Amino acid sequence: MSTRAIQRIKDETGLLRLALDRLEQSDSSIARLNKTVVKALIESNERILRCTETKAPFIASYYAYGPEIYTAMDLPWYSVAAPITTPIAVMGQQALECRSLDIPTELCTAIRLSLYYIENDMCLPPSASIAMITPCDGMQIMNQILAAKDDWRDVPMFAPDPPYVEGERALDYYAQQFREMVAFIEEHTGRRLDIDRLRKVIEESNRQYMLWSEYNELRRAVPCPHGYRMGNQVWTMVQMLGPGDPRCTAWLQELIAETEQRVREKRGAVEKERIRLFWYDIRPLWIHEFASWLEREWGAVIVMDMFTYNPYTLVDTSTEESMFRGLAKRGLYDVPMVRQERGPADHFADDITRIVKDYRIDCVVFPAHMGHKAMAGTVGICREICRDLGIPFLYLGIDLFDSTYTIPGEVRDRFSKFFAAMALG
């Protein structure tokens, strides 16, 4: 068992506890909501640590593979390449340190960060691993490198194979991949999937998706009731920490009550909202400082981003087959990043058109993260869609993780010039 990996989890848990202590000192409604998220993050780490102590099974996996299945199997899991429990400041520092790896720096920094954890024995070998080989080439090579690592060589690994095209045939194939994944997990963890239990979990997660949809509808309000942070918390809760967990449902209900209150009072994320942004990518690690500047200087609010948006497709729980197909469909067409980058570029066009209209967006920001190469190949398509919609489009070309790739001051300057040129704000 990797000592460094366990220590990493303990260290991160310690930092999360500090964050929780800080939140305890506030009784604001936002702090209350954030506290629940931080508690869920701590609990997620503690469950993994307990497994290492008791030798109980746990797995490495991803949000795109029907995490409701893991809830139903009562199987703790964590993500190698989506380390949500790692505090942003720590990750920011590690993003600089991972340059020392003997791998080209033009490889996505998120992937290099994962390789940094792998090469430094900071990824805890699980009972079994579900490898994600979508939505980008980097994910696949990361898993190959992980499989070759000494302390992971004996970890059984399974990768659901995502079809590139869409349609019934693709769903049949991918649902079958999910079934094989379940059989693989059962074999290597000794846990069994009870279909009735899965149905209950999915029914609960369906409620969560309906609430997510409701929350995002509230974000259509002008002014937008919350800034960049809360939308991502919803994703973290629904697809990472609490899929099918009634506590997550209760949190969403509390969030909606809080948001409704804000909308009724016309209370926005900023005092005077002047620009509504659609940030079409994941949030950068340096978002806090940057978004604060956007809000303060320009009254600009990130109303929607890649991870906050979701098509909220519910899973039909009538039969075992419909549940597997529904989870496969969600994993293939809906979950953020996979939705956009896995297949043909059609979702980019559809999402921009829908979000711009639904959320009264003033401009679309295309960060063009250095690692998102499939996305980078859609820049012309996205620009044209925006041109047709008559919406200003800002292409950046940044690293969402390494803040030194493009100096934050330079990014701010680009925004200022763009807003001024487009007469926004």
Added chain:
Amino acid sequence: MTTKSKPKALQEFSEAAKAIVNPAVQDWMDRGGRVVGYFCSYVPEEIITAAGILPFRMRATGSTGTELSDAFFSSTNCSFVRHCMNMGLKGDFSFLDGLICINSCDHVRRIYDNWRRKINTPFLHMISFPRKTGERQVEWLRGELTLFKEALEKYLGFEITDERLWEAIRLHNETRRLQRQLYDLRKRENPPITGAETLATMVASTAMPKLRYNQLLRELLQEVSGLLGHCDHSARLMIVGGMLDDPGYLEVIESQGGLVVTDSLCFGSRVCWADVEEQVGDPMAALAQYHIIDRPACPRMYGEQPRRAAFIRNMIREFKVDGVIGERIVFCDYWSGEHFLLDKQLKAEGIPFLRLDREYQLSGIGQLRTRVQAFLESVEGGKQ
């Protein structure tokens, strides 16, 4: 060098590799033949051949800029894709009757999205190619290839029969067998053909009718098998990487004294090391089985790294390789990961490994020479 002037067949292969519309393609079109372009060696040429069409593997040979495609791609997209799209936008591929893409990598798959929106090619098709190598994936690909064949039949207005498919499979297998014979000659102590010449020969196979190609390759084999071969090289090298279609790149490497005796390239051994099984059930199943299971995989295929490394180790033994050069186009993630692992694995076994990053078009020749020279010195030092 002990070889004489370039054999006639090799001259024709070099000409085919140097141009897009080479004399063989032009001649085919002059006789009313159709041409369909395809990206990636995982597209089964046999189906196109069976339709009576000339399959042409997409390259951007001769491209000098990316001024038109830069609006559609970012600077983090590889130069191969940007040059290809640029040529497409300029109309350099207007001779194509169709274009076939697969989801080979993050860069190439976006060509399909942009091409279908911006370039008017009569027949356009995307094959969803699995990333794993199991029986279910063979079955999925068989379905995909059947859909592709049906789409092509609809476009052409006639059926592509199993007989024609088997005939095409036999023809392409013959190409592979002849190509392997060429590689066999390179196992000699003094190989009669250079790495650059071999690459030109391999590239030509994707840009001329197979019947003509096979005939020329037979002539070449006859002519060079009797030669004494190259004896003045300081090291026997293997090239491992992705999209390398420029023999000029290997010429620069070989100009420093090394001789490229084998490779793991998709314009090289990976496309000829195995045959499609003939006359076994359904031709679509045979093609799917070949591409998923039988042929050497490229890094896009998940879980195959140990088998890929074993393939390279076998090559090293069989061809008595002194050092391995990994080449990759900048921004190619697959090959950055593969070279990362190979570097560790080969060096642990005492096999020198050099990683070279490059742009699609040959550039930075001085730097390339210097790095290869230094590598060859270290290889020679190791031998002593």
